[in-house]
Structure formats: C-alpha cells, structure tokens
Amino acid sequence: MSKVIDAVFPYVAYCKANKILRKILLDEPKGVLCFNENADAISTDVLKDQYTETMRIKDKLEDKAKTNVVGLTITITLILGATGMLTTIYEKYSYPTFSWIAFILFTLAVIYMFLAGIIAIKVLIDENKIFVINLSSFAADEAVLREDYDKCISQNRTQNIIRNNGVFTSYKCIRNSLICLFLVLVLSSVPYVTADHDIADLEYTNAYKNYSFVYASSAINGVSEYADQLTAEMIILQAIDSGMLDKSKATPISIVDKGNKLFIKFGVEDNVITVFLVEPYTTP
Numbered sequence: 001m002s003k004v005i006d007a008v009f010p011y012v013a014y015c016k017a018n019k020i021l022r023k024i025l026l027d028e029p030k031g032v033l034c035f036n037e038n039a040d041a042i043s044t045d046v047l048k049d050q051y052t053e054t055m056r057i058k059d060k061l062e063d064k065a066k067t068n069v070v071g072l073t074i075t076i077t078l079i080l081g082a083t084g085m086l087t088t089i090y091e092k093y094s095y096p097t098f099s100w101i102a103f104i105l106f107t108l109a110v111i112y113m114f115l116a117g118i119i120a121i122k123v124l125i126d127e128n129k130i131f132v133i134n135l136s137s138f139a140a141d142e143a144v145l146r147e148d149y150d151k152c153i154s155q156n157r158t159q160n161i162i163r164n165n166g167v168f169t170s171y172k173c174i175r176n177s178l179i180c181l182f183l184v185l186v187l188s189s190v191p192y193v194t195a196d197h198d199i200a201d202l203e204y205t206n207a208y209k210n211y212s213f214v215y216a217s218s219a220i221n222g223v224s225e226y227a228d229q230l231t232a233e234m235i236i237l238q239a240i241d242s243g244m245l246d247k248s249k250a251t252p253i254s255i256v257d258k259g260n261k262l263f264i265k266f267g268v269e270d271n272v273i274t275v276f277l278v279e280p281y282t283t284p
Contacts, residue, residue: 008176010172011115011169011173014166018162021165025159031147031151031154032050032150033146033150044145044149047146047149050149051133051153051156054153054156054157055130057160058163061167062123062124064167065120065124065166066120066124068120068174069120071174072113072117072120072174075113075177075181078178078181079110079113079177079181082109082181082184082185083106085102085185085187086102086103088188098187106180109180110177112173112174112177112180113174116173116174116177117170119170119173122166123163123167123170127162127166130156130159131156131159132152133145133148133152210271211271212271212272213273213274213275215275218276219275219276219278222278222279223275223278226279227262227278231260232262232275232278233273235262236264236275239253240268252265252266252276253268256281261280261281261282262279262280262281263281264277265277
C-alpha cells in the first residue's frame with residue numbers, strides 16, 4: 001500500500017527522505033571507513049578514487065536532471081493540446097461526472113508537471129553542493145588526509161542520494177502527468193453516444209450542421225423541463241427536411257411531434273433557426 005501512495009504522491013516521499021538525509025549532513029559526519037572491518041588496508045589512493053567517483057556520479061545525476069527538464073517541454077506541449085480534449089469530453093458526454101473526471105485528471109497533470117520542473121531545477125541549483133578536500137589536509141600528514149577523504153566521500157555520497165531522489169521523483173511526476181493526459185485522451189476518444197440518442201440521430205443532425213440555433217428564454221425553459229436540446233433540434237430539422245416548410249419564411253412556424261409529445265414554435269431565416277417555444281403536447 002505504501003508503494004501505491006508513494007507512486008501517487010511522489011513529492012511527499014521525496015520530502016520525507018531528503019529531510020532525513022539533510023539531517024545526516026548537518027550532524028557530525030561519519031566516514032565510510034568506520035563501516036569497514038579492514039579500514040587500515042584501504043590506501044589513500046583508493047580513497048582518492050572513491051572521492052573522484054562521487055564527483056562523476058554527481059555529474060551523471062545532473063545530466064539526468066537536465067534530460068528531465070527537456071522532457072518537460074514535451075509534457076507542456078501535450079498539456080496545451082489537452083485543453084481541446086476537455087471541450088470534446090464536455091460536448092460528448094451528457095453526464096457531468098465525465099467532465100469532472102477529465103478536469104481533475106487535467107489538473108493533476110498540470111500539478112505533476114509543475115512539481116517535476118521544480119524538483120529537476122532544484123537538483124541543478126539548490127542541490128548543486130560538493131564537499132571538497134581542505135588544502136591544509138594535503139600539507140598535513142597522511143592520517144589527516146585520509147580522514148578528510150573519508151569524511152568528504154561520505155558527505156558527497158549522501159548529497160548524491162539527495163540528487164538521485166530528486167531526479168527519480170521528477171521522473172515519476174512526469175510519468176504521472178503523462179498517465180493523466182493519456183486517460184483524458186482515452187475519455188475524449190471513446191466512441192460514446194449518449195443513451196438518449198442513437199448514432200443515426202447524431203448523423204442526421206450533423207448533416208444539417210450548417211444551421212445554427214437560437215433559443216428564446218421561453219424555449220430554454222421548455223428544453224430544460226420537457227425535452228433535451230438534441231431532441232428538439234432533430235424534430236425541427238426533420239420538419240425542414242420534409243419539404244413541408246418554406247425555408248425562407250421568417251414568421252413563427254408551429255409543429256407537433258406526437259412521438260415525443262412536444263409542441264414547438266420556431267422560425268427560419270438565412271439558415272438561422274430561432275426556437276420560440278417548446279411545450280409538452282397532450283394528444284386529445
């Protein structure tokens with residue numbers, strides 16, 4: 001369970017781990033030799049090589065942080081494109097739950113992307129610390145130099161762990177951001193049709209997409225109470241398609257749809273359909 005929490009909230013685990021590591025750095029540093037039984041058998045040259053290795057690892061981790069920063073530009077581009085997908089989801093699904101899910105996923109993607117950028121930059125700037133050998137140690141005897149190497153190796157290793165935590169957490173935030181964007185893409189791509197209408201109805205409506213609808217206040221109330229918008233528009237378009245109406249006629253036209261039990265009054269002028277009234281109709 002803890003792994004799932006760390007995967008969903010990587011920044012929290014990052015802060016907890018680095019808080020412990022920074023406390024270790026602030027305390028009296030312990031060298032690496034104290035953890036070896038045969039410390040005396042380790043020469044100063046070996047310690048020097050280990051010290052150089054910590055510097056190499058530092059450079060490698062910073063290169064990875066730079067790669068994450070570059071990867072963020074791709075994520076930002078995808079996020080900008082996802083705003084159009086939110087509109088598609090809003091128009092596709094009749095249930096607001098899907099729109100809210102998409103909005104939450106999009107918001108999480110932005111938050112993850114923001115955290116990834118902050119952490120990656122933090123690795124390159126705030127965590128750009130190294131512990132070096134004092135010049136006085138080179139002038140002293142070998143025992144002092146060994147002790148200084150020992151201490152700096154331990155400190156640099158701890159600092160590298162902090163850097164590694166930052167790089168890995170930044171990567172996980174980018175990964176989570178892309179997952180959220182992928183889920184938004186899936187929601188916008190699903191060939192879903194609202195339950196109240198079949199595909200034929202939608203195709204019929206799309207065939208007359210050159211018409212635009214304008215609703216009077218009384219019609220808006222009727223649509224919200226007695227019929228959904230797509231049903232009302234389909235009834236009007238079917239009436240126009242039947243050839244029974246004069247399309248240039250601007251005066252209100254009244255029609256009755258017995259199947260949906262609706263009375264609709266509208267006018268047509270220059271491909272603009274003005275809906276004046278939508279009321280329930282009771283068959284006498």
